[in-house]
Amino acid sequence: MAKRFFVGRVSKPPSDIVKHALSSLRDDLRLFEYDIDGTEAHNIMLAEQGINTVRDCATILYWLEQARNLFREGRFPLDESLEDVHTAIEHFVVSKAGIGYGGRLHAGRSRNDQVAVDIRMYVRDEIIEVSRTLLELVESLSGRSKEFVYAVMPGYTHLQHAQVTTFAHFLTSYCYPLLRNVERLLEAFRRVNRCPLGASALAGTSLPLNRERVAELLGFDGIITHSVDASSSRDFMCEVASILSLIALDLSKMSEDLVTWSTHEFGFIELADELCSTSSVMPQKRNPDALELVRAMCAEVVSSAYSLHLMLSKLPSGYMRDLQLTKPPLWRAIDSVKQVLQVMKEAVETLTVNVDRMREASLANYANAVDLAEALVMECGLGFREAHAAVGKLVKQLSTEGRAIHQLSSEELSGRLSEILGKKIRVGSDLAQLLSNPLKLVERRRVLGGPSPQSVERMLEEISSQKTTLLQEVEKREKRIGQAKQALQRIVREYLERYAVGEGS
Ligand code: ARG
Numbered sequence: 001m002a003k004r005f006f007v008g009r010v011s012k013p014p015s016d017i018v019k020h021a022l023s024s025l026r027d028d029l030r031l032f033e034y035d036i037d038g039t040e041a042h043n044i045m046l047a048e049q050g051i052n053t054v055r056d057c058a059t060i061l062y063w064l065e066q067a068r069n070l071f072r073e074g075r076f077p078l079d080e081s082l083e084d085v086h087t088a089i090e091h092f093v094v095s096k097a098g099i100g101y102g103g104r105l106h107a108g109r110s111r112n113d114q115v116a117v118d119i120r121m122y123v124r125d126e127i128i129e130v131s132r133t134l135l136e137l138v139e140s141l142s143g144r145s146k147e148f149v150y151a152v153m154p155g156y157t158h159l160q161h162a163q164v165t166t167f168a169h170f171l172t173s174y175c176y177p178l179l180r181n182v183e184r185l186l187e188a189f190r191r192v193n194r195c196p197l198g199a200s201a202l203a204g205t206s207l208p209l210n211r212e213r214v215a216e217l218l219g220f221d222g223i224i225t226h227s228v229d230a231s232s233s234r235d236f237m238c239e240v241a242s243i244l245s246l247i248a249l250d251l252s253k254m255s256e257d258l259v260t261w262s263t264h265e266f267g268f269i270e271l272a273d274e275l276c277s278t279s280s281v282m283p284q285k286r287n288p289d290a291l292e293l294v295r296a297m298c299a300e301v302v303s304s305a306y307s308l309h310l311m312l313s314k315l316p317s318g319y320m321r322d323l324q325l326t327k328p329p330l331w332r333a334i335d336s337v338k339q340v341l342q343v344m345k346e347a348v349e350t351l352t353v354n355v356d357r358m359r360e361a362s363l364a365n366y367a368n369a370v371d372l373a374e375a376l377v378m379e380c381g382l383g384f385r386e387a388h389a390a391v392g393k394l395v396k397q398l399s400t401e402g403r404a405i406h407q408l409s410s411e412e413l414s415g416r417l418s419e420i421l422g423k424k425i426r427v428g429s430d431l432a433q434l435l436s437n438p439l440k441l442v443e444r445r446r447v448l449g450g451p452s453p454q455s456v457e458r459m460l461e462e463i464s465s466q467k468t469t470l471l472q473e474v475e476k477r478e479k480r481i482g483q484a485k486q487a488l489q490r491i492v493r494e495y496l497e498r499y500a501v502g503e504g505s
Contacts, residue, residue, distance in 0.1 A: 002077075002079045002081055002082050002088075002091055002095075003095075005090075005091055005094050005095075005099070005103075013081070019080065019081055020080065022083060022321075023080045023081075023082070023083055023084065024083070024084045024085075024324045024327065025078055025079075025080055025082065025083070025084055025085060025088060027324075027327050027328050027331065028084050028085035028086075028118075028327075029078075029085070030122060030331065031085055031115075031118040031119065031122055032071050032076075032085055032089075033068060033071065034117075034118040034121040034122050035085050035086055035089055035114070035118050036064050036065075036067060036068045036089065037121065037218060037485070037488060038114060038117045038118055038121065038197065038218065039060075039064055039089065039090075039105060039114075040061055040064055040488060040492055041197075041214050041217035041218045041488060042108075042109055042197060042214055043056075043057050043060050043061060043064075043105060044057060044061075044217060044488075044491055044492075044495070045209065045210050045213045045214045045217070046104075046107055046108065046209075048210065048213065049207075049208050049209065049210055051107055051108065051207055051208065051209075052104045052107065054495070054498075054499065055499055055501075056101055056104050057495060058495040058496060058498070058499035058501045059097050059101040059102075059499075059501050060093060060097065060101060060102065060104070060105050061492050061495050061496060061501075062097075062496055062501040062502065063092065063093040063096045063097045063102065064089070064093060065492065065496070066096070067089055067092050067093065076088075076092070077092070079091075084111065084115070084324075085118075086111045086114050086115065086118075087111070090102070090105060090106055093105055107207060108198070108200065108205040108207035108209050109197065109198075109200060109205075110199075110200045110201035110202075110231065110319075112199070112200070112201050112202065112231040112232065112319040113196045113197050113198065113199040113200060113201075113227075113230060113231045114197070115323075115324075116196040116199075116230065116231060116232075116233075117195060117196050117197045117218070119237065119327065119330075120192050120193070120194070120195070120196065120220075120236065121218065123192050123236070123237070123240055123330070123334075124189060124192050124193050124477075124481065125481070126240075126334050127185045127186070127188065127189050127192065127240065127477075128189075128474055128477060128478045128481075129338065130185060130244070130247075130334065130337060130338060130341070131182045131185050131186065131470070131474045132471075132474055133338055133341040133342065133345075134178050134179075134181060134182050134185075134247065134341060135182060135467055135470060135471055135474070136341075136345060137178060137341050137344055137345045137348070138175045138178050138179060138463065138467050139467065140345050140348045140349050141171050141172070141174055141175050141178075141348055142171075142172065142175055142460055142463050142464065142467075143349075144171055144348055144349070144351075145167075145168040145171040145172050145175075145456065145460060146168070146460065147168075147353075148166060148167035148168040148171065148353060148355070149166060149168040149453045149456050149457065150166065150439060150453060151166055151167040151168065151353060151355045151358060151359075152164055152165070152166055152358060152359050152362045152438040152439050152442055153165060153166060153167050153170070153268060153358035153359070153361065153362055154358075154361050154362050154363075154364065154365075154367050155169075155170070155367075155451075159260075160365070161364060161365035161366065161367040162367065163367060163370055163371075163445075164362045164363065164367050164368065164371075164438045164441050164442055164451075165442065165451040166442055166451050166453070166456065167268075167353060167355075167358060168451075168453075168456045168460075169450075169451035169456055170257075171348075172456060172459050172460065172463065174250065174253075174254050175459075175463045176463070177246075177250045178247070178250060179463065179466050179467065179470065181243060181246055181247045181250070182470045182474070183470065184243045184246070185240070185243055186470070186473055186474070186477070188236070188239045188240055188243060189477060190221070191235075191236050191239065192236045192239075192240065193219075193220050193221045193477075194215075194220055194221060194222055194223060194224045195211070195214060195215035195218060195220035195222070195223045195224065196223070196224045196230035196231060197211065197214045197215075197218075197223075197230075198211035198214065198223065198227075198230070199224070199226075199227035199228075199229075199230035199231040200227065200231070201231065201319065202227060202228055202231055202232070202318050202319065203227055203228070204227040211223045216484075217484065217487070217488050217491070218484060218488070219480055219481045219483070219484025219485065228317060228318060231318075231319055232317065232318050232319045232320075232323065234308075234312055234323060234326050237308060237326055237330050238305070238308055238309055238312065240330065241304060241305035241308050241309075241329065241330050241333050242305050244301055244304075244305065244333040244334065244337045245301050245302040245304075245305040245306075245333070247301075247337055247341075248297075248298035248299075248301035248302055248333075248336070248337060248340070249298065249302070251294060251298050251337075251340050251341065251344055252294070252295050252298035252299070254344060255291040255292075255294040255295050255298070255344065255347075256295060258271065258288070258291055258347060258351065259288045259291050259292065259295075262288055262351075266357075266361075267354055267357045268353065268354055268357055268358050268361070269351045269352065269353050269354065270351065270352045270354070271288050271290075271291070271347060271350070271351055272346075272347075272350035272351065272352075273286075274290075274346070274350065275288065275289070275290040275291065275343070275346065275347055275350070276288055276289060276290070277289045290343050290346075290347065291343075291347060293343075294340050294343050294344065297336045297339065297340050298336075298340060300332065300333075300336055301332075301333045301336050301337055301340075304329035304330065304332045304333040304336075305329070305333060307329045308326050308329045308330060311323075311325060311326050311329075312326070359438060362438040363404065363406060363436070363438055364404075366395045366398075366399075366404070366405060368405055368406060368435050368438075368441060369391050369392075369395055369405065371434075371435060371441045371444070372387075372391050372394075372405055372431075372435060373387040373388050373390075373391045374387070375427075375431050375434070375435075376390065376391070376417070376425070379427075379428070379431060380425055380426070380427070382421075382425075386421070390417055390420045390421050393420045394416055394417065394420060397416070405435055406432075406435040406436035408432065409429075409432060410427050410428060410429040410431065410432035413427040413431075413432055414426050414427045
């Protein structure tokens, strides 16, 4: 067990049971290198401000780099009696460099602002990665859409036939919300990318810190000014978790659609074998397990965001240890969303489409009824409500006879409608023919955002240009963080070279 190097007024160490409950070491592993970066930036500033000597700083930086190397090699000593990653790293430096050097590393800092800076640095990287993965899924969806601009299918509301549409129109419908979520993530990035260091435990420090300098060294866009806000606000975590849950809702809907359309009853699409599994007893089974798990994982993401909100809902101001447990739900939400995005990308790229079956189903159950009503408005001068009522009555008659609208000749259609409306209606043979041709019906729906091949192609262009702009935004942020990381590493190397510190120094 590590020797405790800060005891304060608590004279007894926690019991084994309590220690286990208290430690966040396991959950902190993904923060390890961010913690090193944060501590390096803080210590460079402490030296620049003359709070520690440059020699102190060089020694501390040397041992921090050693810790980083050991961690990368999987050899860093992780001792659960050490509460968290911040303590473990400080303990390592103190034990290697001695309290004379290592004991200076934490000046002007608290684990409260320290954990906040680590989470912010980690989350901003994840925002970039999730955004990239989202844009890749949009790319796959729009790529597949291009193949199916003419593939007619029924569109559903209430899972009942509504209007004829195309498979491309459906696939593109997923792109817009996904793009909006990239926008949301990038907006949240602005608020995440602010540096809390210098806030200390709650109310700042009397040491002459330069907060802006630390923020700059770590690639932040500035500081979180107020020390209470900086050390204990977690709204940025809730914001990101909420966006992740919006993404999960999109993906859950998409998986639900694909599962439904791949059933024998629909038979519109077939999922690749790689996404299915069979039954241990029924050899004929091809179950869409991957997409079912996607649905469940999406639910988990939503519940993670919810638990995060609940944990915060009863807290007073200032840091509380409860905040430690806000990390795992956010980690879970991030991991699940990334995994789900990849599964959905594979599903979209590999699915096969039964265009004949889709076309066959496209006019079933009177999916052309609105088209008829609209034609009566445009071609016979009826008001829409009048046309709606007449077609409603016609469909009622036909459904008892087991016939479809497009099975009626123009004469029969004219006769029935005239009788229903109590006035002469003439339906031309071209209209009667049109009603039996789903592609023609779709081609008439040229309204912006509609399913006509023209409108879908226009949307595909819009999706592609939005995707390019957003990708540039993502890359800009990624580049800025990368440059800050490199610059920080350069400064660390300069210190190490100039002061030739090493083991035994
Ligand atoms: N392990 C803590 C966390 O994850 C770090 C901050 C500890 N601060 C404290 N005052 N005990 O939140």
